[in-house]
Amino acid sequence: MPATTEPGIFDESELVAKAREGDTAAYNQLVNKYSPKIYRLAKHITQHEEDAEDVLQETFLKAFEHLGDFQGQSKFYTWIVRIAVNESLMKLRKRKSDRTVPLDEPLDTGEDTVVREVAVWDENPEQKYSREELGQILDEAVQSLRPVFRTVFVLRDIEELSTEETAEALGISIPAVKSRLLRARLQLREKLTRFFKRKGDDVFAYL
Amino acid sequence: MLTCKEFLQELNDYLDDAVDIELRRHIEAHITECPNCFVILDTTKKTIQVYKGMQPQVLPDEVSSRLNRAVERMLTQKRNSTAPR
Numbered sequence: 001m002p003a004t005t006e007p008g009i010f011d012e013s014e015l016v017a018k019a020r021e022g023d024t025a026a027y028n029q030l031v032n033k034y035s036p037k038i039y040r041l042a043k044h045i046t047q048h049e050e051d052a053e054d055v056l057q058e059t060f061l062k063a064f065e066h067l068g069d070f071q072g073q074s075k076f077y078t079w080i081v082r083i084a085v086n087e088s089l090m091k092l093r094k095r096k097s098d099r100t101v102p103l104d105e106p107l108d109t110g111e112d113t114v115v116r117e118v119a120v121w122d123e124n125p126e127q128k129y130s131r132e133e134l135g136q137i138l139d140e141a142v143q144s145l146r147p148v149f150r151t152v153f154v155l156r157d158i159e160e161l162s163t164e165e166t167a168e169a170l171g172i173s174i175p176a177v178k179s180r181l182l183r184a185r186l187q188l189r190e191k192l193t194r195f196f197k198r199k200g201d202d203v204f205a206y207l
Numbered sequence: 208m209l210t211c212k213e214f215l216q217e218l219n220d221y222l223d224d225a226v227d228i229e230l231r232r233h234i235e236a237h238i239t240e241c242p243n244c245f246v247i248l249d250t251t252k253k254t255i256q257v258y259k260g261m262q263p264q265v266l267p268d269e270v271s272s273r274l275n276r277a278v279e280r281m282l283t284q285k286r287n288s289t290a291p292r
Contacts, residue, residue, distance in 0.1 A: 022285070022286070024279075024282045027278070027282065028275070028278065031274065031275070031278055035266055035271065035274055036264060036265065036266040037264075039264060039266050039270065040264035043264065053270050053273070053274075056270065056274055057273070057274055057277045057278075060274065060277075060278055061277065061278070061281050064278070064281060064282070064285075115215070115243075115247055118243045118246050118247060118250075119246065119250075120246055120249075120250075121249070121250050121253055125253065125257070126257055126260070134257075135261070138257065138258060138261060142258075157255050157258050157259065158258055158259075158261070160259070163223070178219055178220075181219055182215075182216075182218065182219045185218075185219065185222075185251050185254060185255065186215075186218075186247075186251065188254050188258075189247070189250050189251045189254045192250075192253075192254055192257070193250060196250075196253070
């Protein structure tokens, strides 16, 4: 039995097929569906509003341009994420022209996974801060990660792509995704501990 | 018995629910005996949760309309360049 398209359910492959044939409305639907996610992703990676907007536009212009290359084996979203990540990294490289940020930079062998601070957190650490303060703390922590770790963390834990989709979007291996994600998570944990730890509990860590 | 280092190596898969029962048992045995690793597990889990709980990014209206205009411009150009003469 063919898959039925319930009314209101978004049939993506059909939209992509129509867009490929030049159906403007179909392409606009795809743009509207994914633009908030792509913008958020670009903002997280570039840490810059104007750059994120450029990335957003470039992503959807390039995606349309290359729609013929999209094979439909992966999800449309994973495919545009890959374009958006590449565009974002190009922006980063431009901003830090003195420091290159290759996505495949060799990783040091594990010093990053050394855990320095171990302390119990408050029960609901989020509630210690206003939404704005919390947002700033979280953003700054992500910003402080090196791009290789940041991109993996953003895709896996913020955009909630699977390990496989992240590997595909970044063009790296699954073990690479896993090891980068571990380092990113541990580094963030470390940074957030400074804000969220329960007062007077530090001693516990060294028992 | 897992060492702390081995525990750290398995932490991600454990958090992502991607370990088999055997390994899960070893990890859980380790954290009942190692308070540091228990805290690392707990705070890493909370780190992920706090990010997942972030407010979804809304696309500012002006960003959205500039995007739509850019897409529109491109689509119009395409149409004109591929139109039969």
